[in-house]
Amino acid sequence: MTQALPDFDLEQYLPYQFAVITAQLSANLANRYRDKYAITVAEWRVLVNLSYSDSRSIRDIQWRVGMDKSKVSRAVSRLEAAGHLTKAVNPNDRRLLQLSLTEEGYQLVRDLVPLAEDFQDKLRAQLGPQFASLSQALNTLMKEILDDNSV
Amino acid sequence: MTQALPDFDLEQYLPYQFAVITAQLSANLANRYRDKYAITVAEWRVLVNLSYSDSRSIRDIQWRVGMDKSKVSRAVSRLEAAGHLTKAVNPNDRRLLQLSLTEEGYQLVRDLVPLAEDFQDKLRAQLGPQFASLSQALNTLMKEILDDNSV
């Protein structure tokens, strides 16, 4: 006979729940983007970032969205190839790129944002009053996680 | 000049927050497992599942943890190679496998569970009173997500 196992409930384990939920949310969202606009999640994040302020570098975006720099680089290349943004060398520091949305890029963001918001609205509806507290807790986690790596 | 963009806050977008937090949690957790026990997240989930009840099939696990069946299959193969579980053919339905932890496998789970719980304890401490409501909201989402794919 084996020694008793400590009882452990995977279903109630926070990191597990996060992983399952995120996978589902991402898959759903990716479907919506892809079906209509042939866009990946990484590309979508780059687009949103550039829509905030024109002319960001790869490094900026990498830092802000926490993606690997090669991932950002590749997403940017695809978006450039598709005509959604332009790359230019920063004249002040020629290591840096200046990424800017094209008019088509802006239009794409305008098309995608309502899709994204609609999705979040559905989540809000499903969560009801729990939505606000969830949002708060996520903000706390985001802060903790970004601040230090103690988690 | 370009037409005004709808304002959209990526930082406050739920699916984005989930993705960032999950990536961070997984990376942290994977480090802990890997450093001490050379175990991936997929393998860890298989182990936990088998610790609940001996003799589950690949299909069972796939269903319960929501991982791709090839991913489960590969994790199981690695665990078998490492001596943490055994595969046997189910005599009642010879398509099915009967997966069972070996004594080493049980010991590994006994070693890993405290690690996992310690991690969750840290999260609980960081979240304080928000932990309970977060947990509730995650449960709601898990249920919604598993029930239908409407999200």
Added chain:
DNA sequence: TAAAATTGGTTGCAAATGAAACGAAGTCAA
């Protein structure tokens, strides 16, 4: 100012991934 170290972005590479094809086993229907 020259050499060393750092930074930004790209690319090569090996590992991980998911979808689909597959063979073996089982079920169902005629």
Added chain:
DNA sequence: TTGACTTCGTTTCATTTGCAACCAATTTTA
């Protein structure tokens, strides 16, 4: 009982991924 269909697990294949090597540009140090 045969043939069509489904299910289970493995494997193949093309794609994605992250790490590290790399080049060019810049900054720091001596």
